[in-house]
Amino acid sequence: MSTSDLLTVEFADRDDLVLLHVRGEIDMGTAPALRDHLETAVGRGADGAPLLIDLTGVGFLASAGLALLVEYHTRCRDAGRPLRVLTGGGAVLRAIEVSSLDNVLEVHPSVEAAIAAG
Template sequence: MSTSDLLTVEFADHPGATLLHVRGEIDMGTAPILRQHLEDALARASDNPLLLDLTAVGFLASAGLALLVEFHTRARDTGRVLRVLADGGAVLRAIQISSLDNVLEVHPTLAAALAPDS
């Protein structure tokens, strides 16, 4: 687990997936914390999907959007998939306004992200 005043990131082992729970705000100041956890998650020897749970994130700035695109590409290049959990609010709005919902796999719940047709 990594914690700053504005961002908390926790790994959670889940059958068939690598799951990162993120809480707080993702901006230029906190993005390096998330970057390190995403690096660690991709470094794990696995072909499981990488699930990034942003349902408890209240703010997603352009630095966070850039990380999503970067790690979507990096995951794909290593044969993995990045799935983003966003159930509405500021995070989903930021993803939709930037048209990244056309690029990223965005799911409203963990169950939807893990569904066989995902």
């Protein structure tokens, strides 16, 4: 099974934000592909436009994925750009909460909630 079978990433840019839809599993094998997409996402959109990472379609989030979220949270913050993580709950939210990253990352249940926070 290839990495592309385990992880898909699509952009859904809008005028006011950059939205990255992620589906599948984020682990040590798929994290490099996600990093490439995050790197592209950071370069898209207007200055200061929020970057939303939609993980509602992710069933598994390992420490490699958590590390990426922290890395890009820091990069976006330093660039004056909010990074918001979308999760509908489940394993992804549990991984974020167990690692106490819900105290660091901006976590929202939907695109609408993330936009309203802004």
